[in-house]
Amino acid sequence: MGFSALWRNNNNLPPSPGWAIPLVGHLYLVGMQAHRSLQALSQKCGPIMYLKLGLVPSIIVSSPEMAKEALKDNGLAFASRPYLLINELVGYNSVGIGIRYGEHTKRLRKICTVEFLTTQRINSFSWVRSEELSRAFRVLLKSSERKAAVNLRELLSTFTFNAVTEILMSRRFFGDASKGDADSIKFRRSIHQSLSLAIKFHITEFVPAYLRGFLEWLDPSIPHFKKLHEIQDRFLQKVLEEHKESRQSTKDFMDIMLENFKEEGSGGENVVKAVITDLILASDSTGVAAEWAMAQLLHNPSVMEKAQIELNLVVGPNRLVEESDFSKLEYFQAIIKETMRLCPPGPLLIPRSSDEACKIGGYHIPKGSTLFINAFAMGRDPRIWEHPTKFMPERFLGSSTDIKGQHFELIPFGSGRRICPGMPLGLRTLQLILSNLLHGFDWSFVQGKVYTLEDTFETALLLKTPLEVMATPRHSLDVYKVF
Template sequence: MKELSYLVSSLAQACNDQSIVDVREHLTVLTFNVQTRILMSKRFFGENLSDDELAEARVFKELIDESVQFAFQFHISEFVPSWLKWIDWNIPQAKRVAAKQDEFLQKIMDEHKAKKSSPTKDFMDILLEHRGDDQEVVKATLMEILIAGMDTSACTVEWALLELVNNPEVMKKAQEELDVVVGRNRMATETDFSKLTYLEAVIKETLRLHPPVPILVPHMSNRACVLAGFDVPKGATTIINFYSISRDPNVWEHPTKFWPERFGQITADVKGQDFELIPFGAGRRMCPGMSLGLKTVHLVLSNLLHSFHWERVPGESYNLDEGVGSVTWPKSPLQAQLTPRLRNLDVIFNFAQ
């Protein structure tokens, strides 16, 4: 809630300054800080941080970005026998990236252990308690979680806002529902989610049409079977193309249209039981961060819509082209002009007090 308060307060200040908001920049700062506060009780971006802390944050973000970019490069060692892997020209770079990560994460772990213990344990405390004798596992786990969870929620919220800016009648319905359920004198909280049925439909439709990870993690067939007329042998690796499923006209009516009302007619959920809607995957290999991701998206999107009117910047392009990367961002970061909706801006500034 604190990080959301910082975000909403920052956007409220942009309203006062009548400045154009780079939505992606604000959302990535939010999700990065949420992740690091859960993992290690530390903020890396924001106000009231020293120059050294901001420099450390930039280094950390660059390390993560470098790791992601390296992972998406072509590696010949994945296609040759193990005794030929020495020919992979990426190995020296991999060693440099790994060494920088190791040095930085070791420094963070040492600082964390040197601090006085808090009555509330964070994820690093738990890892060190159970795997402190194997610090390589601790560092690798922290980096995996950061890479996997840093951009997915921010990407989903940006796509939702982009679609709503392009469909003002849908935005109006969502905001009217917020006015009825939440009212104009407070912010939305987790207890409101079950009553915000139209907003939930907006989020489902965003995840259907713009999944942050369109190709799900590979699965392995544990027995021979026939799938859609194809023989799948035991042990075969299968890759699920959710992007194709979510736009299949045999499954979805008007598949390329942003139409949250479709979820008033069907009961499909995103939690892995309805195979036409599996942005988090399904089965034992589904996303372990699904619950946190959904709560983050609900909380951020509901309060951004409740707090502000979102309007186009004259002359800006608002097409739905998709970028390429670890997650499928909009190709062009969303730029918007905001005006406050709440009667009293003190409600925003004092949200987390």
């Protein structure tokens, strides 16, 4: 059956790309780069599709209208997450934030948003971000002196990792050259390996719960996941014990979590470690977004020049960009929106699961369906955006469209009940590092090397080739001395 004769059953399911193969379903239609495979299918099937991924009914949404119906109008129905192997094996048997919606999830999100991610708390950690910025500058200045290329992905990853672990655990693990002690290096590597494993095919994620125990032996990733979890747990338990013995007056996030779960013994400690792991895993997307922005700007030098002109006017040549400057940088903010539109770090967002049957677009959505929002496809849809594949921040000038979950054509952090709780901190961190990279340095590709904007879906939507660049200071050296 071709795409022109879309199959539907008597339950009025959304359009589907032909018949599903027994046991396999439509998995044969989804390639390694799932965001692109599903984009191509949606161009033929429409903005909402029904796919059977293995034995799991799945809904793929790729328009703002359908996304709004799913995440806002049916927000309670889709408040849970589907079964993911990483949540079970790395997330302490799914006791972290990314689990089924209920009292435990609401309690965790309340602690995160009220105790940790308020504007006041985020402001109080500005010194952490400034200190890490200073260290990043030292790396760039040394590289400039030697006329050496900078691996921007490594620089940005180190910046975001240290910034978030300092806030979460009062610990930074890597120095100017990304060198830390052996345990820190193993921990950081295990985090990235967990992310890489998480997006691979796992048979237990595509079958009903009653079959998972029988099929685990078919997944070679499971022993690897368990080894990574051992590394992470050993490291986090050591830090946790140090916090329990500490008498510091200033409390970090781990201290706050331990206070909230101190009556629950080792089970409560597992919750603390699971949430810390969730937040560290999520922070990786900040560095990914910054690398994409720099890559787009290097391929569009006129846009970079406009951003630097704005920074010169607002900030001037005698200081760095401060967080209080962000609201005055209209063109720079447009660059961030355009980056998130064209290169969302999570191209399919984090999937959700329906706790009850509902309707989207007039179609029946069965209970237990997995929902995928294809933010990548929406960002490149010519029905929504003029010249959708062109990097053109001007499209957002004078526009009220933001990226905070209210405008469904641009929802890189999700929307509704399960919007990313770390969005305020992630955005603040992204704005600080990106604005100062642009204001502090002139940038160029390494001479003789060819760079493309080709993407690959690994730990996130990454540049296929890590960005190596040459940095040249734009100001006198005393300007870069933050600390």
